[in-house]
Amino acid sequence: MTGFTNKISQGVANIAFGFIEIPKNIINITNDQNIFVGMNWGVIRGVAHGVSRTLVGGTEFLTYRFQRVSLPHQPMSVIVLVKIAAILACITPATGLTTAHWMMASKPVATNSITRITS
16 A cells, blocks of 8 residues: 555544444453453543544544655764763762662573672
8 A cells, every 4th residue: 555545544444443442442441450440441541542543543634645754763872872871870879879789780680699789
């Protein structure tokens, strides 16, 4: 399918079948929790998902003429990594953890060994 037919068909399908989200969420939440939670939270969540699906379908239907723009993937720059390091440096004194704690927490630990982190 081309972009035109794909986008317009998705829009029409989302508009036509957005209401299916209500019973779908009732069933999913009932299976996860129980019937009481499913009948209450499932309806609320189903209505929210149904309305959002219908609105997205309307947007796709109305904008099917416009071409989708593909943004190029850009790897994390050094500036972003420096900002993350600065944020971690600010958090570290407040939590009382040292850099060694962060490094030890990120290393995998064997299941039969007991590790003790000391300051």
